[in-house]
Amino acid sequence: MVTSGLLPWAAALELRRALRQGGCPDWEFEGPFLVELVTGRQPRFDETPLDQAQAHRLESLLQKRLARVPLQYLSGKWDFLNVTLKVGEGVLCPRSDTELLCQEGASLLEGCPSPRVLDLCAGTGCVGIGIKSLVPAARVTCLEKSPAALPYLGENCTAYGVDWVEGDLFGYEGRVPAGSLDLITANPPYLTGAEMASLQPEVAHEPAMALDGGEDGLTFYRYLAARYQPCLKPGGWMALEIGWEQGPAVSALLEKAGWTRVRVCRDLEDRDRVVLARRP
Numbered sequence: 447m448v449t450s451g452l453l454p455w456a457a458a459l460e461l462r463r464a465l466r467q468g469g470c471p472d473w474e475f476e477g478p479f480l481v482e483l484v485t486g487r488q489p490r491f492d493e494t495p496l497d498q499a500q501a502h503r504l505e506s507l508l509q510k511r512l513a514r515v516p517l518q519y520l521s522g523k524w525d526f527l528n529v530t531l532k533v534g535e536g537v538l539c540p541r542s543d544t545e546l547l548c549q550e551g552a553s554l555l556e557g558c559p560s561p562r563v564l565d566l567c568a569g570t571g572c573v574g575i576g577i578k579s580l581v582p583a584a585r586v587t588c589l590e591k592s593p594a595a596l597p598y599l600g601e602n603c604t605a606y607g608v609d610w611v612e613g614d615l616f617g618y619e620g621r622v623p624a625g626s627l628d629l630i631t632a633n634p635p636y637l638t639g640a641e642m643a644s645l646q647p648e649v650a651h652e653p654a655m656a657l658d659g660g661e662d663g664l665t666f667y668r669y670l671a672a673r674y675q676p677c678l679k680p681g682g683w684m685a686l687e688i689g690w691e692q693g694p695a696v697s698a699l700l701e702k703a704g705w706t707r708v709r710v711c712r713d714l715e716d717r718d719r720v721v722l723a724r725r726p
């Protein structure tokens with residue numbers, strides 16, 4: 447129980463204890479993080495006791511976190527690469543794993559003076575905005591279907607000079623002028639039916655539409671491989687985030703659909719995370 451009059455460092459210890467007991471895996475980091483969220487100051491250097499409103503807000507955040515609401519939703523914003531994005535209920539939390547997709551995508555644009563990029567399944571816009579931050583000359587458009595995610599996407603894209611559009615990946619390729627793009631990126635929903643049935647508590651708070659990739663997890667990749675190649679310039683690239691066990695299956699889909707130079711990139715945990723493929 448967080449009460450007014452507590453010094454911030456003591457409140458942080460109290461939160462750590464409660465979060466640990468509640469089974470929150472990152473309790474050590476999250477205790478002081480939540481206190482700073484409420485006071486705006488690092489608890490270690492703060493001599494001002496919590497007032498009643500702060501104690502009340504902190505207790506409410508603690509209860510939500512114990513109910514395993516993602517920390518990102520409680521914060522309302524999250525750092526990704528070198529940008530800070532608005533995030534909340536209704537949109538997938540940006541994950542550091544996804545930074546690799548931006549880095550690989552950006553490296554494919556080297557030597558392209560004013561590249562055109564389309565990011566499908568944009569969510570907060572982290573991929574498109576991340577690429578724009580790494581390649582400022584890029585003209586990036588983000589596409590998203592979910593009405594709940596669009597307000598976050600709109601606000602983030604406006605803040606970082608990226609275009610965004612509401613639309614459905616299944617059919618949007620018909621609205622893209624043929625041969626107009628240098629790079630297509632996507633982090634599509636890719637969980638299998640079995641994975642959807644056993645989500646971690648935090649992930650269960652995130653929208654199913656952002657996660658569910660169909661029974662075998664490959665529904666979106668099948669469509670992307672089959673339909674999006676004509677949108678690219680000859681020699682243009684597609685870069686896709688994948689689940690760590692999907693490298694061989696997604697590579698096979700792309701090769702079968704006539705893509706070349708198909709390559710799987712591994713993340714910092716040495717797991718398959720991104721697949722690259724080129725239009726011949």
Ligand SMILES: C[S@@+](CC[C@H](N)C(=O)[O-])C[C@H]1O[C@@H](n2cnc3c(N)ncnc32)[C@H](O)[C@@H]1O
Binds near residue numbers: 634
């Ligand atoms: C795995 S999330 C990725 C979000 C963001 N790119 C990221 O990396 O954090 C997939 C996103 O695809 C969106 N989505 C699902 N079906 C879609 C469709 N048919 N057309 C466009 N977007 C779709 C979801 O709403 C969700 O925002």
